[in-house]
Ligand SMILES: C[S@@+](CC[C@H](N)C(=O)[O-])C[C@H]1O[C@@H](n2cnc3c(N)ncnc32)[C@H](O)[C@@H]1O
């Protein structure tokens with residue numbers, strides 16, 4: 531059985547969670563090749579095992595190579611390890627008594643957060659986990675599907691997620707845009723919404739080198755946090771702050787995967803890109819809310 535068929539078979543266990551992104555009707559896996567709605571809108575599984583459920587094709591900024599490289603920084607350099615450990619423990623703490631957790635990562639990128647968190651929930655806390663990752667970037671989802679199986683990977687818009695109401699116990703939203711109306715629609719009654727936002731020290735070494743103006747060297751997330759508070763009851767708020775030593779290839783990846791790099795010239799960035807190694811600060815806030 532090839533990867534396309536294996537994924538289709540896996541998704542068929544959970545086909546009832548889907549709704550068609552075009553007409554909102556129910557969907558079924560057909561002949562281990564496609565997901566088809568009751569009005570015959572058809573979405574094929576790709577050979578890497580993901581499904582593209584966007585109503586219209588979308589071109590996004592990152593390439594497949596950059597997602598592969600980002601995956602390396604996350605998996606091999608453990609760039610977000612303390613973050614995913616904290617998120618795993620938080621989810622476990624707030625889902626005591628639930629043996630099975632349905633988890634969706636909104637804006638999953640190359641999928642490593644979802645993979646690490648769902649695997650740790652399985653191995654450390656003996657939960658059964660159904661994990662879904664969606665991202666608008668086909669390149670990100672392709673890398674996720676290539677490396678991580680036993681999860682549902684879909685190219686989809688988090689502003690029009692192709693799932694029925696009240697399907698999820700946990701919604702992850704890590705360094706990605708949000709659509710709180712849709713997050714609420716997808717939430718079961720006691721669903722946890724876990725949003726990760728950067729804090730003032732996040733990648734400060736990168737900012738300090740590439741920005742001359744001090745006001746661009748740090749930033750505030752007060753507005754994002756305010757908006758979260760307006761939409762959810764706050765269950766918990768925690769900050770994870772640590773440094774990671776990166777070698778040159780990892781620095782290159784990091785700089786190019788960071789929106790900061792779009793605001794500056796190649797010349798300003800070169801100073802940083804030529805460093806042999808660097809200590810980089812990861813400073814993030816985890817907001818946990820309920821409906
Ligand atoms: C900074 S990346 C973070 C990716 C991943 N969560 C991580 O932390 O590595 C932001 C992601 O949001 C995705 N994104 C932006 N708008 C989106 C939308 N409307 N629907 C789904 N994904 C979106 C981008 O494609 C990108 O992968």
Ligand SMILES: [Zn+2]
Nearest residue numbers: 550553567571
């Ligand atoms: Zn349809």
